Amino acid sequence: MIDPQPYQPMLCPVCGQFEFTPLEATDLLFRECLQCSVCGWKYDHNQIRDPDLKPGQNTLSLNEYKAWFQAQRLKDPDYNFLEATYEATPHLCPVCQQYTFADENSFDICPQCGWCDDALMAKEPDQWAGNANDLCLNDYKARYERRANDARNSYRPLEVGRRECCFSKQETQKMKGLEQ
Ligand SMILES: [Zn+2]
Ligand SMILES: [Zn+2]
Secondary structure, three states, rough: OOOOOOOOOOOOOOOOOEEEEOOOOHHHOOOOOOEEEOOEEEEEEEHHOOOHHHHOOOOOHHHHHHHHHHHHHHHHOOHHHHHHHOOOOOEEEEOOOOEOOOOOOOOOOOOOOOOOOOHHHHHOOOOOOOOOOOOOHHHHHHHHHHHHHHHOOOOOOOOOOOOOOOHHHHHHHHHHHHHH
């Protein structure tokens, strides 16, 4: 949990390129800590007050973190914590389970069932019809299964030896007459 008491909006003391903005109610409810997306430093009031204090939210002290971040930037001038630590999360299509989307919330289209990968629609399967997909996930699934069933039921193996004659009745009678 974030402790709102000593929190002060400020630029990140490590990289100076990220702004810790005023806290919102959702931050307090859903986030364990506030983290700079440029250098990865986690906001810790005590570590700001004492830059040699460790561990806190960060295992390294503020001074050590600064040195670490500078070393990353020396190796790669464009180093960005979020990009460097990002991991894609492949996941199965929630409708047909037959296709793997490469990443969470990719907005790719499943080639099997046409579902557009939308994390919010997958999380709240009874809502959000008419956005990335025309139906909500549960309805989309039901429609997909119905169509897959229909396709299975209308399939008939070829019946060998029962071909329709391509001549009309009159023509076949004429031919029979000629044979006699
Ligand atoms: Zn930072
Ligand atoms: Zn699918």
